[in-house]
Amino acid sequence: MKPSEHLTVRGPEDILGFIPHSLGYWPAGSLVAMTLHGNRLGATLRLDLPGPETLSDPRDYADSVLGYLQADGDADGALLACFTNDGWMEPPGTYRGLLDALQSVLGAAGMPVRDAWYVGDAFWRDAYCTEPSCCPSPGRSVQAIRDSMLNAEMVFRGSSVGPAPEDGAHPPPTLSGEDRTAILAYEETWAEQLDRRRGSRDQFGQLMVQWEALLANVPGQVLPVNEVAYLRASLRVPAWRDAVLVMAAAGQAAALAGAAKFGIFDAGCILAPVGPALLGFAPSGPASGAGGAGWEPAGPGIPGIPGYGEVLLGLEPVVPAWHTLNSLDAVLEQLTACGGQAGAAALTGRGWIAWCRGRGSYAAAYLGRALEEEPGYRLAELMLELVRRGNLCGWAARKEAAWRKFEPDAA
Structure with a gap:
């Protein structure tokens, strides 16, 4: 999904609040990557977080993420969010090596990682900040994401966040x-x-x-x-x-x-x-x-x-x-x-x-x-x-053709 050009991002809570609307559901066990065009949000990508074997050498996984994000030819930066409850409460965390690999691979390709976060069921925090004065353990309440201004604006425009696909999203209509x-x-x-x-x-x-x-x-x-x-x-x-x-x-x-x-x-x-x-x-x-x-x-x-x-x-x-x-x-x-x-x-x-x-x-x-x-x-x-296999539809891979949940002039 491409965000409307009239949405205003004021901080991390807005970015993280936009992700469930972009995907249609609140992700779990997921890496979400978003491209940036200057200070504007671009495309959203969700992948399952890798297991221990891949985490021991995450370079191939990072290359795969890069391959998907390069479909957005105008991207000049990236944002990352790990949606998980596992292993991030105490730095450096289970996924720090993965984030470092992504930072290296994306940066070398001209899409440096501007920010990265961990998001759990109850708390979220910056993935790189270890300063207790600004990023105290275990993090900030996820309710701040749900209460963000951008989330409220998306709801006002008619967007909703449903159950994850594996939880039976969009069941068939009921008939007598x-x-x-x-x-x-x-x-x-x-x-x-x-x-x-x-x-x-x-x-x-x-x-x-x-x-x-x-x-x-x-x-x-x-x-x-x-x-x-x-x-x-x-x-x-x-x-x-x-x-x-x-x-x-x-x-x-x-x-x-x-x-x-x-x-x-x-x-x-x-x-x-x-x-x-x-x-x-x-x-x-x-x-x-x-x-x-x-x-x-x-x-x-x-x-x-x-x-x-x-x-x-x-x-x-x-x-x-x-x-x-x-x-x-x-x-x-x-x-x-x-x-x-x-x-x-x-x-x-x-x-x-x-x-x-x-x-x-x-x-x-x-x-x-x-x-x-x-x-x-x-x-x-x-x-x-x-x-x-992870093949992208040709339209989804091109910014000018990609589906938009809302038209740019939505209000």
Whole structure:
């Protein structure tokens, strides 16, 4: 997350108070590194604190931290915070060698460490200060961080700090037994109809129009059960699921061109498209400009139209349609409630969006839940491998493209 340019940092409490808002949760057992552009905060990185074997020689770990932070090409400094209760109450502390290694590696790369802190459940203190008059043991109360001016400003802007991903952050919405039964029944009916139309250009075009119209506005209300069922059924077709993700980030043209490139259309599939009327389905004919009889999808390699791989890795477009991705995340949240293969598809989509936002911990949590719903779900497996290897989404690695929880002019 990038901080709003109107946030004012007055001291360490403000910086430490911003971190949970940046991550979405209060970290534990974590190293948090933040880049600096002069006196301005840049990007935020969270990593698990290393174990004893790595701490005995932390140079490789420090090099990894540098590799991530160098994605912020304008960074000229760094701040570090160790969120842990272990081994820091009495100097030099368990992690002093790690901090020294980071100071050396980052300093040599032109990102000197300006400050570093230890933060526990009850106390926090400067990692380098040993003067009892200004840094008495065990430290200052963590409540000073929670009461900081910047924390209050973030709350005023609508930000909240939730549970950590591993503690079950963002559980699926709760449904009544009646709604759950209805959704699953409708879903099977829609799935049976859609399965016969997997090769239909008209059905694909109609579906893209429906999803695009839905995502044009951030959903402010719960979707009717029949719409939820239809959308869940559409995600059970892998090619359509991928097209929805690509369309949300890069537009309908990219989704259509990629579908044509992968050869998903069958000229012999002439069944009329189907869909709920409330989603804008046009029963009198195919969707104009998308799935109509005269529609010819753009061919591969057309300048300005990125491929599926480039979009899913965050390499293209230069800046994704974050408003639409935010809307998609909200819709997918509603589609996870009934689990199953469709729930796994929705959770995988949410995991991909979290990864695009640079929130690897949330991405891993969503993808893990997807594999619990549908063991062996291939896209979730592939995405989880990327996350566990520490690969950054291309958009998250570029300042001009990175997701912002709040727009710069938020007030």
